[in-house]
Amino acid sequence: MPAVIVVHGGAWAIPNNLAQDSVNGVKAAAREGMSVLKRGGNAVDAVEGAVRTLENNCVFNAGHGAALNTRGEVELDAIIMDGRTLASGAVSCVKNIANPVMEKARAVMEKTVHVMLTGQGANMFAESIGMNTVPTEMLVTQNERKEWEKHKNYVTGVMEDFNSQWAHDTVGAVAVDSAGNVACATSTGGIRNKMVGRVGDSPIIGCGGYADNSSGAVSCTGHGESILKVTLARLILSHIEQGKSVAEASRVSLKYMGDRVQGAGGAISVSPSGQWAATFTTERMAWAAVHNYTLWYGLDPDENLKEPFTY
Numbered sequence: 001m002p003a004v005i006v007v008h009g010g011a012w013a014i015p016n017n018l019a020q021d022s023v024n025g026v027k028a029a030a031r032e033g034m035s036v037l038k039r040g041g042n043a044v045d046a047v048e049g050a051v052r053t054l055e056n057n058c059v060f061n062a063g064h065g066a067a068l069n070t071r072g073e074v075e076l077d078a079i080i081m082d083g084r085t086l087a088s089g090a091v092s093c094v095k096n097i098a099n100p101v102m103e104k105a106r107a108v109m110e111k112t113v114h115v116m117l118t119g120q121g122a123n124m125f126a127e128s129i130g131m132n133t134v135p136t137e138m139l140v141t142q143n144e145r146k147e148w149e150k151h152k153n154y155v156t157g158v159m160e161d162f163n164s165q166w167a168h169d170t171v172g173a174v175a176v177d178s179a180g181n182v183a184c185a186t187s188t189g190g191i192r193n194k195m196v197g198r199v200g201d202s203p204i205i206g207c208g209g210y211a212d213n214s215s216g217a218v219s220c221t222g223h224g225e226s227i228l229k230v231t232l233a234r235l236i237l238s239h240i241e242q243g244k245s246v247a248e249a250s251r252v253s254l255k256y257m258g259d260r261v262q263g264a265g266g267a268i269s270v271s272p273s274g275q276w277a278a279t280f281t282t283e284r285m286a287w288a289a290v291h292n293y294t295l296w297y298g299l300d301p302d303e304n305l306k307e308p309f310t311y
């Protein structure tokens, strides 16, 4: 069965000056995810590799440069999930890890009996397994501090339905490997001016991501409180379970979120048979996918560009 990787760089009103770098960034991450699969990695390795590439790209900055909360601090959230066993690992409110946050979520999945660690406990665990921690101020960039000074109001940004230049720190990936195993990963700095301790959708199982070999894998982005209310990742998978195509399930679920709670966002989805989709209701979302020796990518609604993919 041909393997598939799909990645996103966050659903929001990406300004023109970031458009090309965002597209290049998601293309590079999709290439990395596919090369992990080609080197014999499984779906979990591929989504981790792809998200790590996005986290390390300063256009997306899911760690260093992430959105600041009301106290001007970074608090990071991430999840990874393995569709074979439903094993998952998540961290929330992490303040002392630069990149990759994803590595830490995977360690929670593989080295603990828990699904999520938060705040101080997440940091203590990172130190106990020898991960590099940094003082939290080191994650704050001048650019983000400037943006934070400019718009000190969470609600105004969200009321604009994500059609503002806010909240650009979410990245994600979904994959199916040649054995038909699926996985998802999502990592974020959240939304600017969130309250201290606010946890968004990204690290919450079934909301920011879900992976199950019996239906597929999804990674979400957008207004976290809306995604949480409709449990977007699981909603998409439940439509797939009821017979909808991956694209239709994603479209219907995002439309439901818009109608029911007036929230905008995006999702990437893949089924165990290799169907995939990248769907969004925000102004833009940078996404890329590799399937059958073709690299697909886009940014604007209905944009579906392609080029040959070679190793």
Ligand SMILES: NC(=O)C[C@H](N)C(=O)O
Pocket (backbone or CB within 6 Å): 010, 011, 167, 168, 169, 170, 188, 189, 190, 191, 199, 200, 201, 202, 220, 221, 222, 223, 224, 225, 227
């Ligand atoms: N840009 C995003 O996707 C933000 C993320 N969903 C959150 O609310 O934390």
